[in-house]
Amino acid sequence: MSKFKITLLSLLAVMVLSACSEDTEETNPEGADTEEEMETESESHDEMDHSDMNMSGSGEVPEDLEEAENPTYEVGSQAIIEADHMEGMSGAEATIVGAYDTTVYTVSYTPTNGGERVTDHKWVIHEELEDAGEEPLEPGDEATINADHMEGMDGATAEIDSAKETTVYMVDFALTTTGEEVTNHKWVTEDELSAIE
Template sequence: MMMGMKMDGLEMNMKSKLPKGLKKAKHTKFRVGQKVTLKAKHMKGMYNAKAKVAGVYKTNLYEITFKPTNGKKTVKDHKWVVSKELKAKGKLKAGKKVTVLANHMYGMKGAKGKIVKVHKGPAYVVNFTDTKTHMVIKNHKWLTQSELKARK
């Protein structure tokens, strides 16, 4: 049996959907279909992976710390979720307590946490081949523009 992909100690939900109502970003540095190299280290096998942009959305990204609903240990500084994946009273800003609506990983949806950092968008979704397992990861959410590098 093959182990599922893990990130921050939690198993990734490969069937997680995009939040409804996201607006596509226009005039971004990278466009849908463009080949890129990943410069993020969100999980093993991601850094320097070859990828293709699957979506670009006009939204800020949020780094969060949260306590998973499945009893796993607190996830610190998780990158990234977008505003439609957080529920809070008032403006989303660093230090704000939130309920996580995202389900990128099992134990994430419904978790209580707080925003650690806000990053101005756009938010990218990518398809990439894991450099360690060679698994193809489809629609990985989320990456910032600075976490992508153009490739020929």
């Protein structure tokens, strides 16, 4: 094979690889690592991308959200986070800020800001869905999201992927990767926490 053909093939390979990486790379204006990078390391994310996730929250909750009467993890106590919704979350020591009994959903939706469709986002609670009624929604149902956990989420039409009744927690924790403090993070479910031994 001539040097010209080898050079041409090498150049084409570099261009193809470069184009692939540009298509999959997303930027995060807050400087945090993207969820997409984590997905290549673990398949437990169910194709979630939280690069635009608002990790810290205001602490405000919907008015009709009921506080848990007997939560496994009481407000003010500590627990270990077993979930990996974002890099640096799994293994972090959380302080429980709030505990609420509700129905939690994984949802898929197309962001209102025109971003790519988000699938199996964890979690949106029943009280964050507009006009959802009293009864829990079923997989396949649709509802409008009234929460801004991620950019482009508020006002988007969500398709319910799964639903379960449980206790959800709002937590404070420091990312295990950077030490960055995250406050009033919504939401972590009871089975995503474990007791500190």
